Amino acid sequence: MWSLDPPAITARHSYDACVGATKDPGRRRLLLAAGDSVEAASERFRRAAHSGTLHELPGTGFTVPGIPAEEAVRWVYGNGMVNTRNGRAIYDQLMAAPADERCPLCGHGVVRTLDHYLPKRMFPALCVDPLNLVPACADCNHAKGESLPVSAETTLLHPYLDHIDNDPWLTARVVVTNPVWLEFYVSPPPTWGPLLADRTRHHFELFGLAELFAVQANRTLNNIRQHLTTVLVAGGRELVRAYLKDEAATRLAHRLNGWEGVTYRTFASDDTFCSGAFSL
Ligand SMILES: [Zn+2]
Numbered sequence: 001m002w003s004l005d006p007p008a009i010t011a012r013h014s015y016d017a018c019v020g021a022t023k024d025p026g027r028r029r030l031l032l033a034a035g036d037s038v039e040a041a042s043e044r045f046r047r048a049a050h051s052g053t054l055h056e057l058p059g060t061g062f063t064v065p066g067i068p069a070e071e072a073v074r075w076v077y078g079n080g081m082v083n084t085r086n087g088r089a090i091y092d093q094l095m096a097a098p099a100d101e102r103c104p105l106c107g108h109g110v111v112r113t114l115d116h117y118l119p120k121r122m123f124p125a126l127c128v129d130p131l132n133l134v135p136a137c138a139d140c141n142h143a144k145g146e147s148l149p150v151s152a153e154t155t156l157l158h159p160y161l162d163h164i165d166n167d168p169w170l171t172a173r174v175v176v177t178n179p180v181w182l183e184f185y186v187s188p189p190p191t192w193g194p195l196l197a198d199r200t201r202h203h204f205e206l207f208g209l210a211e212l213f214a215v216q217a218n219r220t221l222n223n224i225r226q227h228l229t230t231v232l233v234a235g236g237r238e239l240v241r242a243y244l245k246d247e248a249a250t251r252l253a254h255r256l257n258g259w260e261g262v263t264y265r266t267f268a269s270d271d272t273f274c275s276g277a278f279s280l
Contacts, residue, residue, distance in 0.1 A: 001104060001105055001106065001107060001157050001159065001164075001200075001203055001204075001207075001209075002098075002102070002104040002105075002107045002159060002165060002255075002257075003104070003159055003160075003162070003163045003164070003165050004097050004098060004104055004134075004135075004159040004160055005097070005160070006131065006160040006161070007093075007094060007097070007130035007131065007133075007160070009090055009093070009130045010130075011038070011039060011042030011043075011126075011128075011129040011130065011131065012035065012038075012039045012042070014081075014087075014090050014128045014129065014130050015035060015038050015039070015076070015128055015129075016032070016035060017080075017086040017087055017089075017090060018076055018077070018080030018081045018084070018086070018087035018090070018128045019031035019032060019035075019075070019076055019080050020032070020086065021080070021084045021085070021086055021087070022075065022079070022080065027075065030066055030067065031064070031067070031075060031076065031080075033065075033066075034064045034065045034066065034067070037064070037065045037125070038064060038125045041061070041062050041123075041125035041126060042125070042126060042129045042131070044057070044061075044062075045057070045062075045118065045123075045126055045129065045131065045132065046131060049131065049158065049161055050161070052152055052155070052195075053152075054118070054149050054155050055148075055149040055150055055151050055152060055154070055155055057118075059122055062118075062122070062123040062124065062125040062126060063124055063125060064076065064124050064125055067124075069121060069122075069124045070121070072124040072125075072127070073120045073121065073124050073127050076124070076127050076128055077120060077127040077128055080128065081127075081128045087128065090128075090130070091114060091133075094114055094130060094133050094135060095111060095114060095135050097135055098111055098135055103135070103136050103137035103140055104134065104135065104136070104159035105134070105136050105137070105140040105144070105159070105203075105207055106137060106139070106140050106207050106209060106212060107209075107255070107257070107258060107259070108137075108212060108213075108216065108259065109136075109137025109138070109139050109140060110137055111135040111136065111137060112136070112137055112138045112141070113135075113136055113137075113138065113141050114133040114134065114135055114136070115133070115134045115135075115136035115140065115141045115144060116132055116133065116134075117131075117132045117133070117134050117156070117158060118132055118148070119145075119146040119147075119148065121146065122146070122148070131160060134158070134159055134160070139207075140207055143206060143207050143208060144156070144206065144207070147206065152195055152199075153195065153198040153199060153202060154199075154202050155199055155202075156199070156202065156203050156206065157199055157200060157203045162196075162199075164196070164200065164257075165255075165256065165257065166256065167189045167191065167192070167256075168187075168189060168256055168257065169186055169187060169188055169189060169192075169200060169257055170184065170186065170187070170213075170257040170258075170259070170262050171184070171185060171186075171187040171262065171266070172184045172185070172213070172217070172262055172263065172266040173266065173270075174266060174267065174270040174272070174273050174277070176272055176273070176277050176280065177280070178280045179218070179280055180221070180273065180277050180278060180280045181214055181217070181218055182213070182214055182217040182218075182263060182266055182267075183210065183214065184209065184210045184213040184214060184217075184259065184262070185204075185210060186200050186201045186204050188200065212259075213259040213262075213263075216259050216260075216263070217259065217263040220260070220263055220264075221267075221278060225278055225279065227243075228240055228243075228278050229278075229279065231243055232274075232275075232276055237271070237274045237275045237276075238274075240274040240275075240278075241268050241274045244264050244265075244267045244268035244274070245264075245265075245268045247264040248261050248262075248263075248264035248265040248267075248268055249261075251264060252265065
């Protein structure tokens with residue numbers, strides 16, 4: 001939903017760094033011997049991700065050879081990446097990628113964890129593959145859970161691979177009820193094909209972004225209502241609109257599809273709102 005540069009760390013480098021410090025010699029030997037197989041699994045993952053066929057990946061074939069899935073995740077990800085120095089350095093580097101610690105999945109929450117794009121329990125061979133590790137806020141991590149793409153249309157946007165930041169796709173409309181509120185939705189630009197539009201809508205729905213953004217817009221309105229009232233009395237509807245447009249412009253220049261800028265832009269474009277419906 002909000003793009004990140006793909007990690008420069010290779011899957012093999014990450015795996016070797018994570019398992020290389022395993023204390024038990026027998027376990028370390030077993031893990032290191034699985035390196036080629038893990039690397040091959042990562043390559044299959046990459047090919048599928050780039051060709052839009054992640055939904056066709058089988059639920060098998062992504063194990064760490066000779067190690068049950070639960071143990072592989074515990075040894076490689078839990079012990080190897082989260083709790084040892086070399087692995088933790090990679091973890092921290094991936095976590096630090098988003099500007100302002102902003103979750104790339106919702107564009108709002110604070111990054112708290114690494115989300116496994118393909119669930120680690122079903123794809124243990126990818127449990128420390130950087131391409132499969134997306135920094136995320138706790139809400140998005142929870143909302144996604146172990147969901148899997150079941151079709152091309154239900155394949156979630158991937159921050160490392162899907163770059164839609166420069167296309168205006170987020171929009172909203174003012175709903176004049178009491179209280180007034182904003183309804184956010186995906187409005188795909190004409191340059192998009194139907195698949196990208198469907199994937200973006202699916203992403204928007206799975207993470208509950210319409211509700212999240214509406215709540216934030218409502219808070220924004222509560223914070224500026226008194227000022228809008230003053231401006232309306234002083235200069236009427238068009239002065240209210242000019243203020244809101246200015247506020248929108250600086251936010252949209254920073255993030256074209258941020259809820260902040262879209263909120264102000266939507267307020268500014270609505271005659272009823274600018275004429276005083278913000279008081280409802
Ligand atoms: Zn989030």
